[in-house]
Amino acid sequence: MDRGLAYGDGVFRTLQHNGYPYCWGMHYHRLEADCNALGIVCPSADTLLDDMERLQGGKQNSVIKIIVTRGESLRSYAVPPLAQPTRIVIKTAMPQYPDSYFQEGVALHLCETRLARQPRLAGVKHLNRLENVLARMEWTDHQIADGLMIDENGDVIECTSANLFARFGEVMVTPDLSASGVLGVTRERLIQLAPKLDYSVAVKRLRLSELMNADEVLICNSLFGVWQVRQLSSHSWKAGNLAAQFRELLREQDAISA
């Protein structure tokens, strides 16, 4: 009877853990904001840190997924006034990504499944993820690292599991996520770090045709960090070192926090 299962009435967060949770402050801030967007009481940071501590034996690199649902209720969309949120904390092994994704960059599939426009839920990492599931079903080729998703207007939004940046000269553009998409923590970090590489950042509408004309394209998430995009369907971009530069900056920041 948990509303997480019945209606996808909850939110989640995925982060790297290696003796301590990477960028915990930012992840917790987003989790709290997402809970607020749905009117769910977010568990305290201390409670979640305790949960992670209990799961984490030793210092091996692993993935922590935190799910917070609105809790149980009767069979009805109506939210019980005293709903007790359910929290689920899962530890899994860190995925093994091919070295080539970091060294040479990645190829993306252009998804036919479009992202719907829903301003009330945009940005929130909620449990209604059927669009991502359907998009991910579109390819099986292991050479494809992720799928690019556009909305019904043909605007570029994100990948199924990553945010995206496109560089045009000195400006890095990342799509406006006010109608679709998920506000990822690594996206936020890159926005903050870009000035260190003398780039300014523009958060705005990005047409698919504009993306094709970008000098460099990269995708990012909290597990793999940053990858250079080399190919999208039949379009390709030449090799570049933008992703490597951001990876270096992220590594420095992580080392300071450790």
Place this chain on the structure above:
Amino acid sequence: MDRGLAYGDGVFRTLQHNGYPYCWGMHYHRLEADCNALGIVCPSADTLLDDMERLQGGKQNSVIKIIVTRGESLRSYAVPPLAQPTRIVIKTAMPQYPDSYFQEGVALHLCETRLARQPRLAGVKHLNRLENVLARMEWTDHQIADGLMIDENGDVIECTSANLFARFGEVMVTPDLSASGVLGVTRERLIQLAPKLDYSVAVKRLRLSELMNADEVLICNSLFGVWQVRQLSSHSWKAGNLAAQFRELLREQDAISA
């Protein structure tokens, strides 16, 4: 690790049971169609009938909810090739609706939460129901029976838990659900029954302003059947007997099937 919880990767159906499942053929047909839409293997009708049989002690009137998810997987949107669907069959008490809803009709809230347009998922009763949850959070007044939902274009789609029909003279209009909404079994029954009352049915776009000019409005679902709508926000319709006429036809049909 069930994908029903992780991503809302599944479908459901709610029906009345009173010694036998009402309109089982139609419900199973929709469940199967919805599973197909997501690429989930639907459990056989016999398996589900056995499940209901085991839950159902005696002949009391109750509600059966069937959830079918894609099953368990690793933490990834990628669908495992051998995913084993999970089925969950829940029996709950039949809701007690106020007599006045049947005798005098109902008032609806006009929801601010809009339904997104997503043709890939439209019609399917899937587990991604956050829009319905957010819409249902908009009112607490017990005088309100349900909330009317429109899409981003201002087109009328459905209520949070019911489909809708508007009568204009001899024509009954029900919204086209090719971009949003759920194809309900009772909606389908009313479409089939309308000619018995000498009405023709048009499945088409219905603007909110057009709805206001309808002669009569009704909403329907598999639990309460049909209710006459008397009020939507400050707009009201005069008393009518369309809902009562359809209720009578449904009752006759149910009696034949019993």
